[in-house]
Each structure stands twice: as structure tokens, then as C-alpha cells.
Amino acid sequence: MSKVLEVKNVEKYYGNKSNLTKAIDNISFKVNDGEFVGIMGASGSGKTTLLNCISTIDRVTAGHIIINDKDITKLKGNRLNKFRREELGFIFQDFNLLDTLNCYENIALALTIQKVNPKEIEKRVEDIARKLEITDILKKYPYQISGGQKQRVASARAIITNPKLLLADEPTGALDSKSARQLLETFEYMNKELKATILVVTHDAFSASYTDRILFIRDGKIFNEIVKGEASRKEFFEKIIEVQTLLGGDLSDVI
């Protein structure tokens, strides 16, 4: 299987010489095409910094990030913007839908800024809306729909450009448990049926249990990695809890 993302010895430092913080400390991993990968960690562990580096919003201090055979740490300016626009899709915790645009327009906007042919835009929006079951809310405005629906619209916006990699930052963070479950099923659908490669950052074990593989991060380092494999989701969930306990309650921390 071809790899979509390769993170090679990435380091990210904040601060100056006298007071240096290593937010990411020599992390390396790979994500293959069609994988659904989760990154877990407590707050302050560096997971959001890592996601920011991968999503080209932030720059690495050292190391390389290769997405679809392109080293994004070497891209600059407009080419970086173009890359982000065309190769990546984003889903945020707080949806980031434009309140002045209705759902249809919010989804279409991702394509119009890529200068896609208007006729094709209509077709693709309707297509993705049908697949994600949001056809009947397309004419509504964000303030008229629920959080779960908003996040599904945001997912549609993220995937409609056919990105190589879909990045999600705490996508269930602002949702109630029912909406969260529905959204995760949508993610699963996008991964299995639409063949999207998804990288999701979360601290919620339930959300993580939907993924194929989880990387645990602590103090800027990869602490553990578990793979779902043939296990059921319940078994995988228990395994996650186990690692999390270990991660959170290190013996040395208590003493």
C-alpha cells in the first residue's frame, strides 16, 4: 500500500535559547493510503502542534513531512496555500462554517476557490450531500441546524475536494454523544466507502475506537501505538482505555 503521509524526525521548539520548550520531540510515523489513524494524548502533549505542522499551518523546527511524495516543509507562500487547498481537507472542533452562507454554499465554497467549473460544482455538491445524508438541509443556514448536522456539512466541505489526506481536530469535541456517534459513522463511511485517508486528533477514547490505528503522544514523543486489526470496536476501546490509564497514571508522576 502506498503511503500518503510520512513524518520524519520532526521536531518543533518554542521559546528561545534560555527557555526552550520541545513541543514535538523527534516524532516519526507513516500513514498509508486509505488508513483511518487517530492521534491521542492529554492536553499539552503536543498533538495539536503536530497536526498544525502536518496541516502546514505551522512550520517544523527540524525534520520532514512528506505528503503524497511532496516535502511540505520546503513549500512556501502561494504554493503552500495551493497545496493546502488541493491536497488537504480539514474538519475543526468548532465547525468553522460561514454563518452568512447556507449549507450548500458552504460546501460549494471549497470548490469555487479551487476554480472548479460551476456545472461540476453543482453535481459534486449534490453527490456528496446524498452520500452524507444532508440533502434536505442544504438550503438551511448554519444557525438553523444542529451541531451534528453542522459537523457533517463541514465533513462534506472537507471531502468534496477529494483531498489526499483528511485532517480532523477533535471533531466530536463540541457534540453530544448521539451526534458524535453519527459523525464517527460518517467518518467510517468516508474512510471505507469513499476511500478517504483520515488523520484524527482526539483525547476521547470513544472517538478513537473508530480508527484503525492509534498513536499515543506524551511530552512531544510517541509513547505507544496500537492497531485495531481484527479486534471488535469494543475490544479496541478497552485496549485504548488501558493505554490511557498507563499514559495518565505513570508511577513516577505519583511519587
Added chain:
Amino acid sequence: MLFKISFKNMKKSFKDYAIYFLTLVLGVAIFYMFNSLDSQQAMLDVTSSTREFIKIMVRMLELVSVFVAVVLGLLIVYANNFLINRRKKEFGIYMTLGMSKGQISRIILFETILVGILSLVAGIVIGVFASQFMSILVAKLFQADLSEFQFVFSKAACIKTCIYFALMYFAVMIFNTITISRYKLINLLTAIKKNEKLKLKNPVLSVIVFFVSIALLGWAYWTVTVKANTLNTAEKAFELIIVGIVGTLLFFWSLSGFIIKVIQSRKSIYLKGTNMFVLRQLNNKINTTVVSMSVICIMLFMTISILSASLSLRNTMEKDLVEMTPVDLNLYKTANLPKSYVNAYGNVITCTEKQIEDSKYPITYTLENYNYDLNKLKDIVEIPIYVTDELTWRDSLGSSFEEAKLEFPGLLYDSPEEIVKVSDYNKIARVYGLSEYSLEDDEFIVLCDFDSMKELRDRELKKSNATITLDGKIYHSKYNECQSGYIRMSTSHVNTGIILVPDSCNLKEEWKEQYFLAANYNTDSEDEYLKIEEDFTNNTSQIIKELKNDSIELDGMTKNAIVESSVGLATMVVFIAIYLGLVFLIASAAILALKQLTESADNKQRYTVLRKIGCDEKMINKALFAQIAIFFMLPLLLAIIHSIFGIQFALSLLSGLVSSEELIPSIIATVIIIGVIYGIYFLSTYFGSKNIIKEE
């Protein structure tokens, strides 16, 4: 410490202050410029009667200045309020740190004083330099000599400006203190998060309202142009103004919804780049700013109309003058004075023997009688003018009278017509360089060049049987319309009617109403010209004193007096118009700019989202530019369309006073003035907004 915070705040948020500062500086500069008019050099080099006019003008400008101060004061309070609102969060932090509201008020007080002093200094410096340019303009308007240029600084205007603006800043301080004392900490800290609730309109309703507004405006436009002559009562004009305002409001209310509806059906435009976002942004914005957009549009409309109409009025007046003042002097004297009569104010006037005796003779006789050297004059022509109750306006309008009375109930239809023998008129016409006329024994001619009166008279003359009767004899009109011509010089074409009759007509001696004399001054030197002029205009001249001793009234008009009063009047109109126009313009541009900046601050989040989904800065800036440009252009465009019709109406009101070809240069001048000031505000708004939405 507090002062230090104020100072740092100012330096830090200088970009936020830009529009506020710009408005203050422009306001101060304009205020200084117009209040320093009287001390400007050009004003010192004009003739005495012009100086009288300048005095009146300065008085007028003083009055207008009070009004301007009120407008600017309100504007400054509004702009200041914008700045305070931008900084709610900052004040919240001060308060959590334990600062009292009094201390916060003091910080703002320092800032207001600091900005106030800076803007006053900058404004007056700009004003002083700009007023030197104005001097040149004044010199041109008043035809003053400006060969030796001199830099002028008016201390009085400077002090006045400082006092007025100090008062305005004082009002701002009070306003700020009140605002601060009302703040609650929780609201201050969460001020940023509060989002305006989106109001959405039914698109179908928008389309309907849009067409209603177009219909209303169309009706208003049609009424002021095609049906302008029916607009003769205050109620009708008021009704029209209301319709115009309502039409404008509805237009802005529905415009964005209508445009969205139209563009949505054109996918190739709608689904292109950030067009969708820009349109929705406008839609959202216009929804919340219908009233201010309409106010701005109407203010701009007034600015454009006032500026271009007044500028062209002046040009036309000047042009008319040359044509309307062919000789240096007109004199008139009442003939056949009775022993006593009732004057226009209802007082009984008794005439002396000397007056009665003198009134039997022509003006030349009087002048000679009082030892005036007639050699000082040349080209002397003197004619008698007759009136009789046998021939009033009512009589000469004949069968058209009833119709005329319905339309213009205010005219004095019982005034007698002025009758002049054709050979007498030809004498005048020869000196004036006007066309001469000839008549058969049973014909008459009406001379009239005042447009609305001419129209009325022409209705009767067009009928084939238009006649008048004098002393039992019937005369027929030679032409089927009024002919051009006049006897008395004036500032413009205002001859309401003179009847020319053949010399054979029996004009009775007792009908003789007035002697009329036209002459030129018999000199080539300018000094002597002015000396002769003094004989007739200066109350202390020998001839006037002597005539006065015997209560003999000799009225008249000189070319010089007409030119000066007319130029003075026109210039006054132009100055006040420019003054008001500029203030209105600044006010509307500043309101628009501040609105836009507020919006940008409130919408920062939306730009962040755009950035997150992959828009680059270029696209975002383009979207922002488009938005602000449309936001600025919309009221201006509608105002221009309003003005096209408004100016036409103004022209028809001032019929004969303004010619339409005079309008073009005035409109160009107006466009330049508006373009520069509006453009400055537009650009500062764009750069300000760009700065606001920038990612930290």
C-alpha cells in the same frame, strides 16, 4: 501612569485611529478655511460694494458654521463611539486588574485630549495652506487683483476653530464618561463573542419590494422632469420628497436580496471564486445598514446637487451679466405725480409742489435743472413709459386668463401693462444693440424674456384672434409669440412683459407713468468712470444731495452695481454650497468608513474560516476589496442617479438662470471633489479593514 497608558494606546492603535483622525483633521481644516475668508488677501483688494457683500457673506458663513459645528460634533461623537466599542475588551481587562471606572474614564480623557490637540494642530496647518489656494479661487470669483501674493494667517479664525472644536471634544468626553459608567464587566469581557443575530429576508419578498422601490423612484423621477410644471405647491414637493426617501430606503432594503436572487440563477458568476461569499457578506451587511446607507445616499445626493447646481448658477449668472448690461446707466423717474397717493405699504404720501412740477418733465430736464453736466454722459436716450387700467395683465391674457389663474393663482392679474411706442423702444434697442421692430397701425408686440411668464403669454398669442384694446381701438398681435427684448437692465432675463404699440396709437398724456433714461458714461479712463458712477451711487454726491433736498426721487441702476451685486450673490451661494457640500461629504464618507470597519472587526472570524479552508491572502484581500468597493459605490451610484433628475428639476426652477451646458464643467468639478475625499476614505477603510482581519 495613566497618561503613559493613554500614550501607548494611541501609538499602538494608530491604525484604528486613522479614520477618526482623518475626519477630525478634515473637519478642522474646512472649518478654519471658511472662517478665515474675511482676512484673506483677496478680500482686501476688492471694491467697496463688493466688500459689503463679503461682510454679508461672512455673516452667513458664521451662521452656517454653527450648523456645521453641530454636524461635525455628532459625527465626532459617532466616530469616537466606534473606537470605544472596539476596545471594550481592553477596558474589561483594566477593570479585572482593579482599575476603577473613573481611572478608565481618565485614560480615555487623556486620549481624547491628545488626539484633539494633534488633530487641531494638523487641521489648522492644512487649513492655513488650503486657504491660500482658496484665496486664489476667491480672487477669481470676485475678480480681485492678486498680483502680489501674500501668505495669510487668520488668528481670529484659528481661535474660533479651537473654541468650537474644544466644545466638541468636551461633548465627546462627557459622552465617553457616560458610556463607561454604564459598562458591566461581564459584558466587556465577552464583548467579542457576542455575535449579531442573522436576519434573513424572504427572497421573493425582496424581489417584489425591489420592483416597488424602482416604481416609486421612477415615479419621482418622472414627476420632477416630465411633470415638473405641476409641482407648484409645497405639499406636492413634500409628497415627492417622502416618496423619494421611502423609495431609497426600500431600494437598499431589497437590493441585496434581489441581486442574490438574480446572480444565483447565473451559476457561472455565482460559483466563481469568493463571489458567493462577497455577495452574502453584502447581503448580510446591507440588511443591518439599510437606514445608514439611505442617509448616506441622500447626503451624497444633496452634496452633488448643491455643488453642481450652485457652481453652474454662478457661471450662468456671469454670462448673462455681460448680455444684460449693455450700457453704464439706467435712470427712472415717476411722471405725473398727483398731490397725494397711497403707497404699497398703505401710507398716504403727500407730494410737494416742486415734486409735482418736476414730475411733468423728463429726466434730462431734471438733471439740467439741478446743474448736472450732461456732457459727462453720452448716448443718452430717454423715453416715456405708459400704463393704463384699460390694459391689465388680465386683459392681455384674454381668453387664457381663467386657465392661467387656476395654474398661477398668486399672480397680480390687475397690474397694468407697461406700454411703449415702438419708435421709442427702437431708440433704446439701438443703444443696447437689440433687434428693432416695426408695426402697422393696428398691430402690437409683446416683449417678454422671463421664461415662465413668456410661456403664459404665448398661450394667448398663439390664438389667431389675440387682440388688445386701447382707447377704443383694437390692435392685433403681429407675432404668435413673445419677442425678446427689455428696457431695464437687471442681473438676468426677468422682463415679464412690455407692450409695443405703433406710434399712431393715442397714448394719453395722463397715462404717462415713468420717464426712462439710458446712457453711457462719457469717458475712457477708469478713474473718471468711477467718478461719474459716484455721482449716481454715492449718497454724498452733489446731485443726489440736491435732489434729496427737494425730495425728488430719481431711481436707477448702474452696470457696475449690477455686476457687483450679482457676482457677490452668486459667490455667496457658491461658498456656502461648497462649505455645506464638503461637510456633508465628509460626514457620509466617515460614517460609511466606520460602519465598514466595525463590520470588518465583527467579521474577522469569517476571514479566519476562509483562510482555514485554503483561501490565500490574495483571494481574501480581493474579496475584502470588492466588498468595500461595492459598499462605497452603491450609495454613490444611487445618489448620482438621484442627482441627474434632481439637478434637472433645479434647472427648471431656476428657469432661464442656468443653462444646461454650464452644468458639465460644474459636474466635472463636483466629481473631482467627491472623488478625492471619498477616495481617501475608501482607501483608508480598505487598508484599515485589511489590518483588522489580519491574522495575529
